[in-house]
Amino acid sequence: MVDRDLAELYNVRAIALRQQVKRNTNRFPPDFIFRLTRQESEMLVSQNVISTRRSFSRALPYAFTEQGVSMLSSVLKGPRAAQVNVVIMRAFVRMREMLASQKDLLIKLDELEKKYACHDTEIKAIFDVLKKLIQPPAPPTRSIGFLPEPRH
Secondary structure (H helix, E strand, C coil): HHHHHHHHHHHCCCCHHHHHHHHHCCCCCCCEEECCCCHHHHHHHHCCCCCCCHHHCCCCCCCECCHHHHHHHHHHCCHHHHHHHHHHHHHHHHHHHHHHHHHHHHHHHHHHHHHCCCCCCCHHHHHHHHHHHCCCCCCCCCCCCCCCCCCC
């Protein structure tokens, strides 16, 4: 989640949220928080109908991972911070559940595809045999019957 959106949820100014993070850098290792690149920031502006990049600030925005959002509850105090953190954590749990169920569905589809993929070739082979049975027999290549013995 981006610092600007988290600040809005926690009902604090984005600059105040970033200040708390800077005061507690030991609680936010790189796998908890990272800065967006200029290109990522521009994409975020264009994809989310944010009027301009100035909506963030002069600095590039921070992005928080699930663990980073969880750690915010230890640096942002107050009842609102606790409530928001619970809601966000539940959203992350629900998102993981949805991804897991989607992954299970993809695995099942893959298994079905593998199970029935050979049937295509088997069905084709059956039709090939049936077509051969339906076709009229080819004319004989040699004469049928007895040949008279040549007279000398």
